Every structure is written in structure tokens, then in C-alpha cells.
Amino acid sequence: MDTTRQQKINKLIQKELGEIFRKQTQQMRGVLVSVSTVRVTPDLGLAKIYLSIFPSEKGKELLENIKANSKAVRFDLGQKVGKQLRIIPELAFYLDDSLDYLENIDRLLNTNNSKNNE
Template identity: 65%
Template structure:
């Protein structure tokens, strides 16, 4: 029961954060930011957000910019989900490098 609720909250946060990043990335040309996964703690106080950033060369600098704007992003998220959630979780952002890992494996297998 508890796992289902956490999954639903994670999917809601993933959808809304994806919309927020899509609107913010419109000002940046040639950059695509997508939310690949959101993991929520059992007490709904912390959400780990995994971002997939394309091109990956700009990943670290964009991640730092996003981390500096965490409070503003959390506020925007709170405005969007205030009717669904009572407490907005603290957000921590990480780079999801699984696509780079898969690409590296493919290159190794093609040799």
C-alpha cells in the first residue's frame, strides 16, 4: 500500500517538474532537460530528482545552476501540486547518467 502511494507521488512530481524544466529550458537553445526518475522518501519529506541533460557536456554546469535555483523550483512545484500534496518535499537533484552508460556499452560491444 505504501509503495503504491510513493509511486503515485513520484510520478506526479516527475510530471510537474518536467513541465517546469521544459518552460525554463525554452530560453536555452540546444539544451534538453528531462526528469528521468523521482524517488520519494517514505515520509514524503525528501525527493531525489534524477535529470537527463542533453548535451551531456553541459550537464555539470546546468546541474549547478539548477541546484542554485532549488528554492524557486520548489516554490513553483508547490504552486502546481498544492491541492494534491499537503507537504512539498525538499528537492535534491542528480544527473542520470544511465544513457551515457548504455552508449558506452554499445560502443564496446560494436568493436
């Protein structure tokens, strides 16, 4: 269970990283990177960021690129939230594949329903 402070920092980081990724992917047509969840550790030293990437085929490639440039992303984040946070947490990026999971379940259910209707 996150404390109120952790929840506020989670939301702040989510909002600012979303804006950073929006600006970075603006040049890339047809690519969307959104920050679905942020979880900060109790000592505020590490932030686990879950990214939802569209199209999902490019997800792994973009995630590796983001991980390779995590120091630059952390610096950009520090520029935006430096007044609110004394220490900018280390950033760990993960792929949020919950939408793919939901699409797969939906596809399976539709396939199953069409077989039952025959």
C-alpha cells in the first residue's frame, strides 16, 4: 500500500513522463508511448515505469531504446520536477502488455462465440 506522498509522486512522474514521451514521439508518425503506471519505492529512490506502446509490434524495440536513453529521460524529468522533488528517482522501464492481453482474451471469446453460433 502506497503512502499519500508516494501516490502524489507517482502521479507527478506519470504526468511529466507522459509529456516527455509525447514530445519525443511527435516526429515518429504512427507511434504512441503512454505511461500507464508509475510505482515509486518507499525510499523514493527507484521509480518503476510501465509503458504502453502502440503499435505493439514496435514495443520491444522502443522499450530497449528508452532503456538505453534512461539517463537522458531522467535528466529531462529532473528539469521538470526539480522544484517539487529533492531527489529524482532512478527510472526502471517495463512494457505494460495488459492491452495485448485484453485483446487476446477478446479475440478468443469472439472466436469461441462464433463457433457456438454455428
